[in-house]
Amino acid sequence: MAYILILGGSPDLVDRVRSVPGHIVSALDRAGMDELARVNGLESVLNVRDDMLADMAILGDGLPVAEALSMAESMGTLFPSVDRVLVAEPDTELVLRAMRSGVRDIVSRDATEDELKVLMHRADRSPTSVRRDDANPPPNDLHRMIVVSGPKGGVGRSTVATNVALALARTAPMDTVLVDLDLQFGDAGELLDITPSHTIAEAFGSAGSLDGLILKTLLTVHRAGFYVLCTGESPASSDEMSAAQVRQLLRQLSAQFRYVVVDTAAGMNDQTLAAIDEASDLLLVASMDLSSARAVRREVDMLVARGVAPASRHVVMNFADRQSGIGVREVEAAIGLPIEVLVPRSREVKLSNDLGRPVIERKRRCAAGKAFDRVVDLIRADELVTRSNKHRGVLVP
Incomplete structure (x- = not known):
């Protein structure tokens, strides 16, 4: 107290x-x-x-x-x-x-x-x-940088990112921040029904990128108890942001928050690669089709070849649907990694996105909400392993 x-x-x-x-x-x-x-x-x-x-x-x-x-x-x-x-x-x-x-x-x-x-x-x-107050333990000093990625457009990265950030905020209220790194067409603000006073372009275009106090004034507080750094309305406003600036921004946020969730753009641009290089956790989002799965496979191969793939990485299949014509095993074979979370195709998610009320906010969990809870369980399990390894003196990658 x-x-x-x-x-x-x-x-x-x-x-x-x-x-x-x-x-x-x-x-x-x-x-x-x-x-x-x-x-x-x-x-x-x-x-x-x-x-x-x-x-x-x-x-x-x-x-x-x-x-x-x-x-x-x-x-x-x-x-x-x-x-x-x-x-x-x-x-x-x-x-x-x-x-x-x-x-x-x-x-x-x-x-x-x-x-x-x-x-x-x-x-x-x-x-x-x-x-x-000995009942309040000191804060965890092992912060998590969770990057949500997927090379194909339309697979629902932002839906995953916003729901995961909200769920993590329940574990760490006011100690979680969502960064919309889809610099041209990011829609995290719309999915969360917030109108930011400041945007990520200001973090790079002013002294904000140099000081944590100024940076914090650029964040928007969400009603569920976490911060959001949104993109600007004009795609051109973010054209000049370099990979080095992205690294600096994310490192500053990681020093201030327990959980930093990063929503990225489709494809593999320099900003996304910089974010993944800083990540402790990588959430790979695919939809239930072979084209999307093969694109994820190529992304993983490229990240491994470059030596920037985090040890903690999980595949999330969005829009899972038994009527799609292919099965989970076929998609897993195309990706080369197990699919750990299936987010079913549902009207609830679409309606929630349109209203700016993520499904994870609902008191009654639908199947999609339970899937996002599962993603957070995976992140927290990795966090516990990292903390245990540090306490035992094991080198953490």
């Missing part, structure tokens, strides 16, 4: 933070802060409760920005383990000033409930909070 301290926050902000359950919240208005600091200095403000130090200090909307940044810098000297969050309207110049002052995050004055939950979740993972 994390301890949140709000300094100089408006009553509305204090009430909204307190409405998020499962946390200890204290608040000092401007008069209370000034009185404590005048008598005993800034240290007494952070130690307003004698029994514990705050995990997170929220510098509220009642403080002038310059004063809040100065206070954040002083806090970093006295208590570097305390997360500092600034409440203000973010822009690039302010973000850079905040970085220099040691601010970890910036939230708008009218932050949504989802955005506040993001802050609370991060406070729960702070070293102080973890030590205070």
